[in-house]
Each structure stands twice: as structure tokens, then as C-alpha cells.
Amino acid sequence: MADDVRTALDALIRERGEDYSAISRLLGRNPAYIQQFIKRGSPRRLAEEDRVRLAAYFRVPESRLGGRSGDGPVEEATAASALVTVPRIAIGASAGPGGIAEIEERDRPIAFDDGLLRDLGAGRRAALSIIRVAGESMEPTLRDGDDILVDRDAIEVRPGGIYVLRLDDLLMVKRLLRDDRGLVVHSDNPAHPEIAGFDPATLQVIGRVLWCGRKL
Incomplete structure (x- = not known):
């Protein structure tokens, strides 16, 4: 499951034309945070607040990033609030x-x-x-x-x-x-x-x- 999340996040970043350090800054993390998560598996799982913010930013259901399968699509208002x-x-x-x-x-x-x-x-x-x-x-x-x-x-x-x-x-x-x-x-x-x-x-x-x- 964790490997699926890392693969999905990596694909979203590439599709958007972003880079790891920019997404790390979006989360208020150090610039290497996302690269370490995707490439090294550290941390093992995304924190809930990170997952929510990433799902809103990329406009995808939280389940795609390891949330519960019943979370459903991100609402437009939530996505619009992504900074x-x-x-x-x-x-x-x-x-x-x-x-x-x-x-x-x-x-x-x-x-x-x-x-x-x-x-x-x-x-x-x-x-x-x-x-x-x-x-x-x-x-x-x-x-x-x-x-x-x-x-x-x-x-x-x-x-x-x-x-x-x-x-x-x-x-x-x-x-x-x-x-x-x-x-x-x-x-x-x-x-x-x-x-x-x-x-x-x-x-x-x-x-x-x-x-x-x-x-x-």
C-alpha cells in the first residue's frame, strides 16, 4: 500500500510538472522531505494533514494517497483553498x-x-x-x-x-x-x-x- 502511494504521488508530481522540493515547501517541510518519502520510504506513511493538503492541491481523492476508500473526490472548495x-x-x-x-x-x-x-x-x-x-x-x-x-x-x-x-x-x-x-x-x-x-x-x-x- 505504501509503495502504491509513493508511486501515485510521484506520478502526480511529474504530470503537474512540479518538483519534489516545491511540493515539500507546499507542506511546510524541508526541501528533501518528499524525495525521501518517494525514493527512500522515509517517512513510511504520509501524515494525515499532508495527505489532505496534497489531495486538495492535486485535486484527487484522498484514497489515491492512502486515505480511506470512502473518502470520495475532493470538493472544489477544498481544492481551491490549497496554497x-x-x-x-x-x-x-x-x-x-x-x-x-x-x-x-x-x-x-x-x-x-x-x-x-x-x-x-x-x-x-x-x-x-x-x-x-x-x-x-x-x-x-x-x-x-x-x-x-x-x-x-x-x-x-x-x-x-x-x-x-x-x-x-x-x-x-x-x-x-x-x-x-x-x-x-x-x-x-x-x-x-x-x-x-x-x-x-x-x-x-x-x-x-x-x-x-x-x-x-
Whole structure:
């Protein structure tokens, strides 16, 4: 039975495009917890609260993860309450004139409702990160100190979208536009000039910005 649960959980993680450490964080566990459970059989069984949360997150009956056979399908309301913990990465993207990104201390992660992430168009949860904006060139859209949710899988440019990008080894967060000059790196703050006419090979898109949050 325990082997069946480990196999089922491993299959769900792979189908969802997640990784073991991300699911461990979802449970508030150390990053190796799920890998050890699946690969080494330690712990031997999932704790009840872990099983309930995983069943809600993956939208499957608890019985698939070792619950009682009569538990039945997970209700939509329960599934919608599943939270995804998104880690902060230890960099800050410059929204200034193109300065080198400042190093940020790693802070507490932010938990998002999984339904909200779907509405935002997020892909693999393991590809999501929170970083902090530094500078004012994207005001009023983004301000200095804002936290932004970045999807590192979303590297295909959609003109008008806001992206974390690296240009000439400088990390920044800007809006990408396209016109007769080609791709344009645009600042929402009119006091900061656009960047155009650069070699596209020098541009690396790190990911698209899906959401921002700030202190009031």
C-alpha cells in the first residue's frame, strides 16, 4: 500500500510538472522531505494533514494517497483553498536606468492560492519565483521595493508584457515592445529613455512578471 502511494504521488508530481522540493515547501517541510518519502520510504506513511493538503492541491481523492476508500473526490472548495508557497530568490531586478542588480537577502516565501495562480496564467509552480524591484523607471506600474511574481518558463516575448531580463549583463525589469525598430526595452516612467537598436543576441529573457505586491 505504501509503495502504491509513493508511486501515485510521484506520478502526480511529474504530470503537474512540479518538483519534489516545491511540493515539500507546499507542506511546510524541508526541501528533501518528499524525495525521501518517494525514493527512500522515509517517512513510511504520509501524515494525515499532508495527505489532505496534497489531495486538495492535486485535486484527487484522498484514497489515491492512502486515505480511506470512502473518502470520495475532493470538493472544489477544498481544492481551491490549497496554497502554493513561492520562494524568493536572492536577487533584485533593477527598474532604474540599467544598473547592475542589487543582491537581496532571501526573505520569507509568499503563499498563493492555486486558483489565483491559474487565473494569472502561471505554468509549472516550480518555475515561479518572487523577486524585489529596485528603482523607479517602471513607475507607476512598479515601484521601488515591490515584490513581483516571475514565471521563469514564460520566456516567449508577448509585446506589451513586463519581463525580468538581462541585457549586456545587466539584470532589469522592463516592458518589452516591438515596432519598426525591432524589439524595444521600454520604461513606463517617461523620465527614463527606451532602449532600442541593440543586438537581440545580447538580450536574455529570464521570465514574465505575472503579479506585483507592495507595502502601503
